[in-house]
Amino acid sequence: MELLLTDPLDMHLHLREGEMLRTVAPLSAKDFAAGVIMPNLQQPVDSLVRLLAYRDEVGKALSQYLFTPLMTLFFKNYSEKELLEARPHILGIKLYPAGITTQSESGVRDIRGAYKTFELLEELRIPLLVHGESNGFVMDREREFISVYQQVARDFPQLHLIMEHITTADAVRFLDSSDKVSATVTLHHLLITLDDVAGNMLEPDLFCKPIAKTPHDRETLRQAVFSGHPRLMFGSDSAPHPRHKKECCGCAAGIFSAPVALPLLAQMFEEQGCLDKLQGFVSDIAKQRYGLPEFGKTVRLSKENWKVPELYDTVRPFYAGQTLQWTATI
Ligand code: DOR
Ligand code: ZN
Numbered sequence: 453m454e455l456l457l458t459d460p461l462d463m464h465l466h467l468r469e470g471e472m473l474r475t476v477a478p479l480s481a482k483d484f485a486a487g488v489i490m491p492n493l494q495q496p497v498d499s500l501v502r503l504l505a506y507r508d509e510v511g512k513a514l515s516q517y518l519f520t521p522l523m524t525l526f527f528k529n530y531s532e533k534e535l536l537e538a539r540p541h542i543l544g545i546k547l548y549p550a551g552i553t554t555q556s557e558s559g560v561r562d563i564r565g566a567y568k569t570f571e572l573l574e575e576l577r578i579p580l581l582v583h584g585e586s587n588g589f590v591m592d593r594e595r596e597f598i599s600v601y602q603q604v605a606r607d608f609p610q611l612h613l614i615m616e617h618i619t620t621a622d623a624v625r626f627l628d629s630s631d632k633v634s635a636t637v638t639l640h641h642l643l644i645t646l647d648d649v650a651g652n653m654l655e656p657d658l659f660c661k662p663i664a665k666t667p668h669d670r671e672t673l674r675q676a677v678f679s680g681h682p683r684l685m686f687g688s689d690s691a692p693h694p695r696h697k698k699e700c701c702g703c704a705a706g707i708f709s710a711p712v713a714l715p716l717l718a719q720m721f722e723e724q725g726c727l728d729k730l731q732g733f734v735s736d737i738a739k740q741r742y743g744l745p746e747f748g749k750t751v752r753l754s755k756e757n758w759k760v761p762e763l764y765d766t767v768r769p770f771y772a773g774q775t776l777q778w779t780a781t782i
Pocket of ligand 2: 465466490689691
């Protein structure tokens with residue numbers, strides 16, 4: 453069995469820098485036509501100069517591939533001039549609440565204080581991508597943040613607001629109720645629950661932010677995806693960390709899923725009898741929501757077993773050592 457996907461897109465991706473970038477970026481670029489590149493580097497990508505330098509570094513790592521990095525700027529209060537200059541080079545601005553995840557210390561502490569920039573984003577039609585978690589109890593963080601999404605959607609009705617990596621039934625309910633808002637969902641949140649992370653021996657490779665939630669949450673996300681929700685897009689949130697940052701005291705959050713993303717999605721959609729919905733989920737919905745062009749790449753998914761490597765250099769991938777039923781090639 454074979455399936456051809458047109459322009460698969462990863463709408464939320466961490467490529468990192470330096471050695472790590474050179475290891476992981478080709479694994480995304482092989483399977484995807486484009487990806488939305490997160491700006492939470494050690495020095496956040498929060499100026500056009502930094503963004504262009506980072507895009508160059510990504511481009512060099514990927515010179516062999518047909519892959520477009522869709523760049524994002526780290527949220528801060530930008531002037532209109534800065535936003536106008538950046539606009540041709542970015543897909544959107546990524547907002548992190550301060551300290552909520554990896555490299556987010558310089559994120560936003562006060563949403564009201566960000567309103568001037570939200571107004572500009574709305575006016576200039578620049579999308580706002582949000583890591584939507586409060587700093588409350590870890591299982592409640594996304595639910596608590598929904599009131600912020602609600603407030604921003606109400607106060608800036610023309611702003612394209614994207615709830616990144618949603619993990620809960622509450623987030624799906626909010627998405628259903630608000631046709632201006634879009635969302636991304638990861639592969640891992642469609643597959644695992646908190647039990648997989650901490651129900652038996654602690655599994656550092658499944659520790660991520662937002663933390664995986666309950667079976668009910670996972671089921672609600674799956675139903676939204678498999679039914680072809682018109683505003684829910686695939687974003688892997690593939691977030692590599694070297695072994696020594698995972699197997700240690702103070703394990704870093706992040707699941708490295710890039711090499712297995714398309715094969716596992718195909719497997720999951722096939723099991724659900726809805727392979728016909730995969731093209732929408734990994735490409736068409738995102739193109740429509742963001743107004744993206746055609747990238748002209750076709751990726752072939754074939755029903756052929758392969759074994760996921762234990763390691764890619766220093767990084768352990770999601771499903772390491774397991775045999776997958778689908779293979780992606782161009
Ligand atoms: O698990 C995560 N890892 N969640 C994030 O939001 C950031 C990411 C990272 O950069 O490692
Ligand atoms: Zn992320």
